[in-house]
Amino acid sequence: MGLIRRHPALVPLLLLLPGITWLGSFYLAPNLQMFASSFWSGSLENGFAFSLGNWVNYPNALGTYQEQYLRSIQYGFAATLICFAIAFPLAYFIAFRSGRARSILLFLVVAPFFTSYLLRTIGWRTILGDESIVLGPLKSVGLIDPSARILDTPVSVVAGIAYNFVPFMILPIYVSLEKIDRRLLEAAQDLYASSWGAFRRVTLPLAAPGIFAGSLLTFIPAIGDFVNAELLGNPGTTMIGNVIQRQFLVVRDYPTAAALSFMLMLLILIGVTIYGRLLGTEELTSKAI
Amino acid sequence: MERESALEKLVDRRTVLKAGAVAGAAAFIAACGTPGASSSASPSGNAEQSPSDVLNFANWTYYIDVDEGVDTATAETSESLRRFKAEYGTSVNYQEVLLDNDEFFGTIKAPLEAGQDTGWDIVVPTTWMAKKIIDLGWAEKLDKSHMPNFVANLADEFKGRAADPTNDYLAPWQSLMTGLGVNTAKTARFTSVNGLWASGLKGKVVLLTELRDTVGLVMLGNGADPSAPTRATFDAAIDTLQEAITSEQVRKLAGNGYTELLISEAAFAAIAWSGDVGIIQADKPELEFIVPDEGGMYATDNMLIPKGAQHKYTAELWIDFYYQPEIAAVVEAYVQYICPVKGADVEITKIDAALGSNPLIFPDAATKSRLKVWGDVSAEDQAYFDEEFSAIVEGVGA
Numbered sequence: 001m002g003l004i005r006r007h008p009a010l011v012p013l014l015l016l017l018p019g020i021t022w023l024g025s026f027y028l029a030p031n032l033q034m035f036a037s038s039f040w041s042g043s044l045e046n047g048f049a050f051s052l053g054n055w056v057n058y059p060n061a062l063g064t065y066q067e068q069y070l071r072s073i074q075y076g077f078a079a080t081l082i083c084f085a086i087a088f089p090l091a092y093f094i095a096f097r098s099g100r101a102r103s104i105l106l107f108l109v110v111a112p113f114f115t116s117y118l119l120r121t122i123g124w125r126t127i128l129g130d131e132s133i134v135l136g137p138l139k140s141v142g143l144i145d146p147s148a149r150i151l152d153t154p155v156s157v158v159a160g161i162a163y164n165f166v167p168f169m170i171l172p173i174y175v176s177l178e179k180i181d182r183r184l185l186e187a188a189q190d191l192y193a194s195s196w197g198a199f200r201r202v203t204l205p206l207a208a209p210g211i212f213a214g215s216l217l218t219f220i221p222a223i224g225d226f227v228n229a230e231l232l233g234n235p236g237t238t239m240i241g242n243v244i245q246r247q248f249l250v251v252r253d254y255p256t257a258a259a260l261s262f263m264l265m266l267l268i269l270i271g272v273t274i275y276g277r278l279l280g281t282e283e284l285t286s287k288a289i
Numbered sequence: 290m291e292r293e294s295a296l297e298k299l300v301d302r303r304t305v306l307k308a309g310a311v312a313g314a315a316a317f318i319a320a321c322g323t324p325g326a327s328s329s330a331s332p333s334g335n336a337e338q339s340p341s342d343v344l345n346f347a348n349w350t351y352y353i354d355v356d357e358g359v360d361t362a363t364a365e366t367s368e369s370l371r372r373f374k375a376e377y378g379t380s381v382n383y384q385e386v387l388l389d390n391d392e393f394f395g396t397i398k399a400p401l402e403a404g405q406d407t408g409w410d411i412v413v414p415t416t417w418m419a420k421k422i423i424d425l426g427w428a429e430k431l432d433k434s435h436m437p438n439f440v441a442n443l444a445d446e447f448k449g450r451a452a453d454p455t456n457d458y459l460a461p462w463q464s465l466m467t468g469l470g471v472n473t474a475k476t477a478r479f480t481s482v483n484g485l486w487a488s489g490l491k492g493k494v495v496l497l498t499e500l501r502d503t504v505g506l507v508m509l510g511n512g513a514d515p516s517a518p519t520r521a522t523f524d525a526a527i528d529t530l531q532e533a534i535t536s537e538q539v540r541k542l543a544g545n546g547y548t549e550l551l552i553s554e555a556a557f558a559a560i561a562w563s564g565d566v567g568i569i570q571a572d573k574p575e576l577e578f579i580v581p582d583e584g585g586m587y588a589t590d591n592m593l594i595p596k597g598a599q600h601k602y603t604a605e606l607w608i609d610f611y612y613q614p615e616i617a618a619v620v621e622a623y624v625q626y627i628c629p630v631k632g633a634d635v636e637i638t639k640i641d642a643a644l645g646s647n648p649l650i651f652p653d654a655a656t657k658s659r660l661k662v663w664g665d666v667s668a669e670d671q672a673y674f675d676e677e678f679s680a681i682v683e684g685v686g687a
Contacts, residue, residue: 043672065685068683068684068685125549125555126553130555147491147492149555151555152540231546233541234534234537234539234540234542235534235539235542236534236537236684238684238685242683243683246679246682248395249392250391250395250679251679252391252398
């Protein structure tokens with residue numbers, strides 16, 4: 001105690017200590033280890049050796065798996081857009097129109113999290129099955145070809161990702177909408193703004209931090225996801241997450257897997273930076289976080 | 290399509306298979322993490338000569354008997370595990386975490402390499418993987434002095450195998466045939482591997498992600514011999530596979546979860562394991578297991594004690610316990626794979642008279658002669674095979 005009283009500057013450091021220790025041991029150290037292993041060559045049986053000359057692991061891995069990177073970006077992007085289309089009207093309704101049902105609706109948004117991610121994803125196999133409630137009736141009235149299917153196609157993978165991540169879009173948008181001072185909207189209308197005008201000039205800009213945060217919270221995990229592609233996809237829908245998982249656990253080509261992981265991180269970092277620049281200022285980013 | 294009531298489905302023990310993908314995926318996730326084994330404080334090694342309280346047993350899904358209406362086997366819900374507990378007081382921590390040989394090996398490799406206990410006392414790798422573990426020096430030698438049943442009842446075909454010539458490391462658990470699983474109500478019955486590529490089955494075929502099973506069967510279809518694979522015959526099979534995937538003839542490549550596609554009729558035909566089809570047949574008699582005209586694949590999963598296991602002695606007791614024909618019969622009546630224990634075919638008739646002559650559990654000599662075991666190749670060739678097959682699974686070649 002005496003130490004703190006004599007050196008008050010230590011307080012923030014001490015408060016940060018648990019967090020720093022956590023980050024250091026479970027984020028920084030494994031990442032450094034993984035970065036080092038991306039410069040390995042060799043095999044599990046004969047051992048791995050580190051050499052800076054193994055930087056070729058990076059272009060080699062990129063050359064082989066560029067299609068999977070591209071596909072991950074596409075799927076992540078599509079899923080984020082779908083999430084936004086679902087989340088914004090819903091969050092708007094909950095924030096402005098739900099009245100006393102608000103807490104129940106918010107609970108319902110989070111409720112699926114009480115079930116395992118895997119079970120929910122597998123549930124989609126039943127929903128989208130070839131003779132399911134979705135396709136069955138359409139097939140029986142002859143609207144679509146009897147051999148048509150959704151399951152094990154890109155559509156089911158993107159749908160699965162969007163479904164699994166939509167709460168991460170809803171909640172931040174809801175929070176930013178809910179915070180809006182209603183008097184600003186009244187003022188806008190007093191100044192002869194139409195409802196649409198008030199929405200476009202007041203609500204939407206004030207919701208931007210939530211949209212920004214929501215789209216990042218959706219896009220970043222979506223791009224690295226492998227569960228949806230594994231359970232709802234086929235070999236033609238392999239995402240980079242599936243490749244990394246397989247390279248680590250099945251093929252055990254650790255250098256390639258590590259290089260792929262780092263390139264994915266870099267890709268996300270660059271993407272997010274550009275996105276932040278495009279959508280707004282640093283103030284916006286800090287608000288979002 | 291025939292529909293049973295929901296209640297009926299609930300009470301039928303074989304509906305556990307309907308949760309196939311669930312269990313499969315759960316095991317898959319478990320396999321991604323560290324083994325969920327519980328440990329006890331007892332010291333490692335051969336000094337331990339009394340049964341321990343727990344035994345950590347890692348096995349594949351649907352690979353031991355479970356009680357009616359129960360999904361997962363535990364020391365309380367499996368007849369064989371219960372009898373073991375009654376005899377030795379050991380509560381088996383039975384975990385269905387094996388979904389893929391390579392993937393599981395990835396989870397135990399780090400502790401073995403570091404000379405540490407993996408958390409498992411018994412694991413059940415397929416012979417080729419078991420050989421790799423033995424060659425790396427990561428298997429405990431069985432002390433056969435307390436394994437009289439194993440010595441007496443191990444079927445002759447498993448004695449002196451190349452992977453374990455002196456039977457010092459491996460105790461076969463089950464053998465399985467890989468062949469065709471065909472839903473004969475949805476598609477015309479066929480007996481050639483190449484029937485999988487018929488136009489009527491477009492988008493309705495599921496293949497296994499196991500190289501030796503899928504490539505082996507496709508090789509047989511191509512007229513090649515998977516017991517002596519070469520780069521040329523392998524490449525030809527990969528080409529066949531690639532074409533079938535690109536043309537969307539093949540709907541999916543799956544691990545143990547392939548059963549879910551057959552049950553839900555997302556697939557009408559599969560490269561399948563005999564025991565799985567045997568179990569699904571109880572609910573779906575139209576599903577048939579066919580050893581193709583060109584031949585089928587044959588593989589054995591073996592109990593192995595990983596180096597440094599905490600309860601080696603108890604693991605040996607379990608292996609020996611299983612090698613009693615009446616216990617093997619209890620397991621077999623449920624799992625319906627091929628049994629390595631002499632005398633189990635007689636014992637099993639006491640449980641169900643029909644099972645003793647079930648060709649999926651006790652295939653006749655003529656069938657056995659048509660089964661091939663994937664051949665040993667040089668490490669370079671195997672690495673090449675693994676890489677090529679991985680590209681297929683990852684969709685890189687498309």
